[in-house]
Amino acid sequence: MHPRTTLLLLALASSTSPALAQKAASETEAVKQTVTMFFDGMRRGDSTLVRRALAPGAVFHGIGGRPGQPPTLQIESITSFLKAVGTPHPEVWDERVQFERVLIDANLASVWAPYEFYLGSKFSHCGYDSFQLVKLADGWKIAHIIDTRRKEKCK
Template identity: 65%
Template sequence: MKPLLLLPLLLTTSAAFAQTKTTAETEAVQQIIRRFFDGMRRGDSATVRATLAPGAVFHTLATKNGQTQLRPENPSEFVKAVGTPHPEVWDERITFEKVLIDANLASVWTPYQFYRGSTFSHCGYNSFQLVKLTEGWRIAHVIDTRRKEPCR
């Protein structure tokens, strides 16, 4: 009878541990994405580059003449553009809607609004895929939607 009483205690303890670990991993994943956008706002290409996994891939979904197009974007060109002086701050404002983690893979869904300085440019959703490497979480793939409206 005593082993039956011990089982609920063990299950509760391991569930609490898993939740703590998940919370720490979720925060680590979110922190890398925040660092990516903080670097973009500061025009700091080194910070942005440090958030990316080797071989990272960028895509955007665009609509042209009523047709949806999948457009690849070059991460190296993006990083270079971030570090090239531009008159307005590139300010992508995100919220974390969903973070899913399994082992060394994370998937993150973030609605956003993008501003050039104080002027609204566009909005949409980002979908990030991150991998946990020796140095920590890194962005492996970003795909986003872009539109003027409707925004959240």
């Protein structure tokens, strides 16, 4: 191969890397914005905002159980959750997440996020949220949430 051709190919390859990095960063931010919208809706008691973050057919799971008993997988009703969010309650539901890891491949994203949950200003519990998101025609939507919950061994 001619040296100029090699240099041209290297220049083209190196010029696409920043573009790909920018696209990846913007997709990561878009995924985070969807998860943030979900929790902003919870804090505001706005079930419409929460619903906008969800994909059609979304599924919620929780890993629970009693101390000394094996863990159980619990299916959470989205309809009941949305109703509870939208029903006035005395304390703000404040789930504070940190985006520890966001992985994206094409139209699938996975978010791993430690959280602390507060009722108003009072600590309730902590754990990890795992979100699976899909990119649909109208943007990133949460398809699945599964979480752990505990009161001890939090930060």
